[in-house]
Amino acid sequence: MSSTPWLRRDGTPRLEYGADYNPDQWPREVWDDDVRRMREAGVTIVSLAIFSWARIEPADGSFDFGWLDEAMDLLHANGILVDLATATASPPPWLTLAHPEILPVDKQGNTIWPGGRQHWRPTSPVFRTYALRLVRAIASRYQDHPALTAWHVNNELGCHNVFDYSDDAARAFRAWLQDRYKTIDALNDAWATAFWSQRYTAWDEILPPRQAATHPNPGQQLDFKRFSSDALKDYLIAEREVLRSFTPDVPVTTNFMVMGESKNMDYADWAAEVDFVSNDHYRQPGPRSADELSFSANLVGNIAGGRPWFLMEHSTSAVNWQPINLAKRPGELERDSLLHVAHGADAVCFFQWRQSRGGAEKYHSSMLPHAGADSALFRSVVALGDRLKELAPVAGSPRTPARVAIVFDWQSWWASELDSHPTNRLRYRREAFDWYVALMDQGFRADVVPLSTDLSAYDVVIAPVLYVVPASLSTRLSAYVAGGGHLVTTYFSGIVDERDQVWLGGYPGALRDLLGIRIEEFAPLPDNERAHLDNGLTGTMWTDRIDVTDPAVEVLASYKSGDVAGRPAVTRRAVGNGSAAYVSTRLGPEGLGVILTDLAERAGLTPDLPADLRGRVELAQRGDFRFLINRTDDPVDISALSPSAPTLAARGVAVISA
Structure with a gap:
């Protein structure tokens, strides 16, 4: 098995372990204690200089690398690799004072001022000139340093500045549109500008979707989302090319943010632009917090194409940024870390190494907390380092594909949640996550995959809220079903093409013939209403007035209440050895579990876990290693799968041979 792609040493398998390191926040005498404690904890790698632009370049064109030289040398002397940042994430005060035109502008026309971070326009030519000058200076300085193992472009691109409505953005947006549509007539057709007298006669008339009197053009909104993701990707490529010109053999990455509702960057599209995928993930509060972590890590692993990736x-x-910031309970630090490893991470890193004394994130936890090394938290950090050393043989192992895939599509995420829709309660990611939880509850492994994935390898493909379906995708899904695959989709799927224009003739539009159903009008539910099904399930938020149009369609459940009473709620159309099923209401994980049991049986699919572990244990697999993750707060008997270690501790993780 190949070694971790960013490890430039002897190739011995190793799970990297570390954190962001910010020595410039501390006096020099603290650094020696830092590296001593790092070695005690088993740290092998740190990300360095992420927010150090003002320290590296304290004045225009004047560089101070002395402190960074010393930090790099110290880390190398202690056997710690460096993922060196380009330091461009937040421009220094001297730059924004001299060039306020690099500052972003919000949709109301307000300038986003310095004082926080990421106060720069992705499309600003002035910002790019200064930023790439800094990248060249850093790359030239450290291209041959023995500690350098990877380059870290910027930081969390788009976390705070993805949508910029400035004049720079307007010019870049027009250029992007010209490249996409070629002619102004093609754009007018795509955006349906005959509506509300919006027809354009020249490219210069087009603006970003700034604050409007009422609902901005949906085609304009969707394309601005696409453009904004592409603008950040273009900036990533610009830094990457500078780095490669100095160090073609040093891998380049940037930290994605596949987690929660961070939806504005199409990371599946970005993945090809980095040498290895990296991700930042922070758990959200709630009863299924760890399951959301699993969902995100699973998606990252498939964005990475099944290859190992880096938990940055x-x-x-x-953390410090939630309304109420709760400490993790015993076992959660290790469980959260190993959940990422289970889904393909070959590095486990934290923000940050030493907890800050001041600044906005001083109450954000770290590896070395305010309480110091004599603390339960630091002892847990050391214990995790020891566990990762034991699991070193896992490094380099690819994710083992499941038999079920959940399709995740950024285009449908963006477009399905635009304004002026049948309901504003729809949440794309929530529906996909519900299916993931339902599968885990029923004992199935599943892959969360980008839409570009080859789906033919999966027995069952679930495509929730697949709102945007170009003709080519409709053909592709039909071929999948005709080839014996089992497709499951949901309400508000197949509705529009890539221009966000409705497929005419009745819903679900591009999927209507494949599913063998027709819907004339949507039937969303008010918040206080429920839809009762004849199989005992209860739906919320959405229903459909379904008519069956193909005699091959079997009605698996019908509505028995409301305006849709007597109409189908869940359908399945057999196509040779394949099938296409439709679920027309939001059922939540529990209700979906009932539907899944039926659909899986019809597809000849059996659970991956024995009955007594379903709902309590998650199973993930990498090569020859199976990860059993306790989803509960109680010990679980896993003797059926692991006779030598029959008990899985509360919130524990066991790794056994496949």
């Missing part, structure tokens, strides 16, 4: 940031305990 997560937290040892509490």
Whole structure:
């Protein structure tokens, strides 16, 4: 098995372990204690200089690398690799004072001022000139340093500045549109500008979707989302090319943010632009917090194409930016870390190494907390380092594909949640996550995959809220079903093409013939209404007035209440050895579990876990290693799968041979 792609040493398998390191926040005498404690904890790698532009370049064109030289040398002397950042994430005060035109502008026309971070326009030519000058200076300085193992472009691109409505953005947006549509007539057709007298006669008339009197053009909104993701990707490529010109053999990455509702960057599209995928993940509060972590890590692993990836940031305990910031409970630090490893991470890193004394993130947990090394948290950090050393043989192992895939599509995420829709309660990611939880509850492994994935390898493909379906995708899904695959999709799927224009003739539009159903009008539900099904399930948020149009369609459940009473709620159309099923209401994980049991049986699919572990244990697999993750707060008997270690501790993780 190949070694971790960013490890430039002897190739021995190793799970990297570390954190963001910010020595410039501390006096020099603290650094020696830092590296001593790092070695005690088993740290092998740190990300360095992420927010150090003002320290590296304290004045225009004047560089101070002395402190960074010393930090790099110290880390190398202690056997610690460096993922060196380009330091461009936040421009220094002297730059924004001299060039306020690099500052982003919000949709109301307000300038986003310095004082926080990421106060720069992705499309600003002035910002790019200064930023790439800095990248060249850093790359030239450290291209041959023995500690350098990877380059870290910027930081969390788009976390705070993805949507910029400035004049720079307007010019870049027009250029992007010209490249996409070629002619103004093609754009007018795509955006349906005959509506509300919006027809354009020249490219210069087009603006970003700034604050409007009422609902901005949906085609304009969707294309601005696409453009904004592409603008950041273009900036990533610009830094990457500078780095490769100095160090063609040093891998380049940047930290994605596949987690929660961070939806504005199409990471599946970005993945090809980095040498290895990295991700930051922070758990959200709630009863299924760890399951959301699993969902995100699973998606990252498939964005990475099943290859190992780098967990660049997560937290040892509490964060600082939630309304109420709760410390992690015993076992959660290790469980959260190993969940990422289970889904393909070959590096486990935190923000940050030493907890800050001041600044906005001083109450964000770290590997070395305010309480110091004599603390339960640091002892847990050391214990995790020891566990990762034991699991070193896992490094380099690819994710083992499941038999079920959940399709995740950024285009449908963006477009399905635009305004002026049948309901504003729809949440694309929530529906996909519900299916993931339902599969885990029923004992199935599943892959969360980008739409570009080859689906033919999967027995069952679930495509929830697949709102955007170009003709080519409709053909592709039909071929999948005709080839014996089992497709499951949901309400508000197949509705529009890539221009966000409705497929005419009745819903679900592009999937209507494949599913063998027709819907004339949507039937969303008010918040206080429920839809009762004849199989005992209850739906919320959405229903459909379904008519069956193909005699091959079997009605698996019908509505028995409301305006849709007597109409189908869940359908399945057999196509040779394949099938296409439709679920027309939001059922939540529990209700979906009932549907899944039926659909899986019809597809000849059996659970991956024995009955007594379903709902309590998650199973993930990498090569020859199976990860059993306790989803509960109680010990679980896993003797059926692991006779030598029959008990899985509360919130524990066991790794056994496949």
